[in-house]
Amino acid sequence: MDAGIIVLSLLLIGLYIGGGIHSSRIRHLHRWPWFRYVCWTAGVFCVWGATGSTIADQAHHDFRAHMLGHLLLGMLGPLLLVLAAPVTLLLRTLPVSAARNVSRLLRSSYAGFITHPVTATVLNIGGLWLLYTTPLYSMMHGNPWIHGAVHLHVFLAGVLFTTAMIYIDPVAHRFSFLYRIVVFIFALAGHGILSKYVYAFPPDGVPQLQAEEGAKLMYYGGDVIDAAIIFILCLHWYKAAAPEKGRETARR
Amino acid sequence: MSAKHIQPNRHHYTKRTLWSGLLFGIGLAAFIDETIFHQLLRWHHFYDQSTTDVGLISDGFFHAFSWFATIGGLFLFADVRRRNGLSLTRWWGGVLTGAGAFQLYDGIIQHKLMGLHQIRYVENILPYDLVWNISAVLMIITGVFLLKRSSGKGEIFHA
Numbered sequence: 016m017d018a019g020i021i022v023l024s025l026l027l028i029g030l031y032i033g034g035g036i037h038s039s040r041i042r043h044l045h046r047w048p049w050f051r052y053v054c055w056t057a058g059v060f061c062v063w064g065a066t067g068s069t070i071a072d073q074a075h076h077d078f079r080a081h082m083l084g085h086l087l088l089g090m091l092g093p094l095l096l097v098l099a100a101p102v103t104l105l106l107r108t109l110p111v112s113a114a115r116n117v118s119r120l121l122r123s124s125y126a127g128f129i130t131h132p133v134t135a136t137v138l139n140i141g142g143l144w145l146l147y148t149t150p151l152y153s154m155m156h157g158n159p160w161i162h163g164a165v166h167l168h169v170f171l172a173g174v175l176f177t178t179a180m181i182y183i184d185p186v187a188h189r190f191s192f193l194y195r196i197v198v199f200i201f202a203l204a205g206h207g208i209l210s211k212y213v214y215a216f217p218p219d220g221v222p223q224l225q226a227e228e229g230a231k232l233m234y235y236g237g238d239v240i241d242a243a244i245i246f247i248l249c250l251h252w253y254k255a256a257a258p259e260k261g262r263e264t265a266r267r
Numbered sequence: 268m269s270a271k272h273i274q275p276n277r278h279h280y281t282k283r284t285l286w287s288g289l290l291f292g293i294g295l296a297a298f299i300d301e302t303i304f305h306q307l308l309r310w311h312h313f314y315d316q317s318t319t320d321v322g323l324i325s326d327g328f329f330h331a332f333s334w335f336a337t338i339g340g341l342f343l344f345a346d347v348r349r350r351n352g353l354s355l356t357r358w359w360g361g362v363l364t365g366a367g368a369f370q371l372y373d374g375i376i377q378h379k380l381m382g383l384h385q386i387r388y389v390e391n392i393l394p395y396d397l398v399w400n401i402s403a404v405l406m407i408i409t410g411v412f413l414l415k416r417s418s419g420k421g422e423i424f425h426a
Contacts, residue, residue: 196339200331208327214314231313238334245335249342258350 020067024059031055031101034108044107051099058095061087066166075156078217078225082232085169089139090240093173102184118185127188132198135179139172140205147209152218176202181247192252199248203241210234280352281418287343288361292410294337296366297330300373310387322381329377333369360413367406374400 035047064070065088073080102121106114120126128134146152146165155161178184180195210233217226304311318326347353374396377383386395 196335200328200335203331203334204324204327207330208323211314211318211323211327215316215318227313234313242334242338245338249338253342253346256346 017067020063024063024067027059028056031099031104034104038104038108041107047104051104054095055099055101058092058099061092061095062170065092078221078229079232082229082236086232086236086240088166089143089169089173090237093170093177094240094243096174097177097181097183100183106185121185122187129175130179130186130188132179132190132195135172135176136198136202136205138168139176140202140209142168142172143206144209147213147218148216150219153220156220177244180244181251192248192255195248196245199241199245203237206237206241207234210237280347280350281354281357283343284347284352284354284357285361285414287340287347288358289340289365290336291340291344292362292365292367293369294333294335294340295362296369296373297333298337300370304386312384312388315382315384317382318384319381322377322383325377325381326383329369329373336365354417356413357417360410360415360417363406363410364414365410367403367408367410370403371400371407374403 032052035052038044039046065084070080070084070087074084102117106117109117129138146155146169151161151165155165178186180199182189210230213233214227214230217223221229300311305313344353344358374386378385378396378399385392386399389395
């Protein structure tokens with residue numbers, strides 16, 4: 016299993032770098048920025064760390080390791096991968112006809128539904144509430160299929176949530192800054208409240224001390240990554256609201 | 268056309284400055300609460316068994332809001348400043364009012380009514396509560412005074 020994840024990780028990194036270098040050679044396109052390569056590689060490593068490293072092994076019996084894994088898989092990994100703008104890279108690397116199909120998919124009502132800030136928040140935070148306040152957490156450790164499905168959900172919901180909040184790749188169904196910020200505050204509150212709930216009422220089979228430390232990691236770790244998302248969201252507003260924009264372009 | 272851009276919209280900027288100050292003040296108070304009382308002094312507890320459900324929810328929302336408010340307030344500050352519309356007096360008025368209001372809410376509603384953690388786990392907590400809440404009221408009074416003084420005319424700060 017470990018070897019499979021390593022191969023998959025290297026493949027994803029290789030494809031991304033290949034796409035970046037290849038598309039940078041096309042004359043009318045600008046060079047693919049180096050920091051996006053860094054984000055992608057770091058993001059893939061986060062996901063690998065959560066699923067294929069010793070953290071994943073320890074997570075079976077240690078709630079702190081489990082929580083560290085979830086921060087990497089559901090928050091930091093998705094943030095870094097979204098910052099790497101993979102859809103933009105895909106669109107400029109693919110042949111035009113294939114790229115059209117991708118963009119049709121992005122404009123579909125299904126994509127609009129799942130990337131709606133409220134849907135993404137419910138899938139992301141709601142899923143976590145389900146995991147930690149029901150017997151799902153202890154069931155997951157007995158059944159590898161449930162284990163896999165939960166982790167896949169945590170990862171995908173994290174990517175969806177980040178995509179719904181900060182617009183790095185082209186987004187067909189857009190929402191105002193204020194709308195996204197209000198939904199984001201609800202999501203952050205739901206995350207913080209759940210952390211304290213886990214601290215007070217540990218999931219089945221988790222010792223109190225591990226639950227307390229894991230809950231604090233969830234609370235403060237989540238805060239740090241959410242602060243990065245808020246910063247990016249505000250920065251986008253700051254750039255969009257720039258007063259000089261019209262004048263500067265007129266002068267040039 | 269360019270004259271319209273150079274002439275600042277005073278009313279718009281005073282409002283935005285006030286919002287920037289209030290948001291940053293709330294965020295600052297929450298940040299100080301977290302770093303000094305939770306982390307450095309360790310007087311506050313992460314969770315207290317006496318916390319009510321509504322206390323937990325209130326705390327969660329305030330924490331989330333203040334986290335956004337700190338960053339959002341600073342971006343608003345940068346925005347008013349780049350438009351040359353900043354009045355520092357007004358901004359400080361907003362900061363003190365926001366910080367005082369948050370601290371008073373935390374001290375009266377959250378600590379006392381909702382049973383969220385106490386300021387410090389000692390036998391006689393009254394002096395701590397008094398210092399906490401009186402300092403909050405003083406901040407609000409100073410803040411509102413500064414806001415009153417700076418309303419309307421607006422001393423313009425040039426970058």
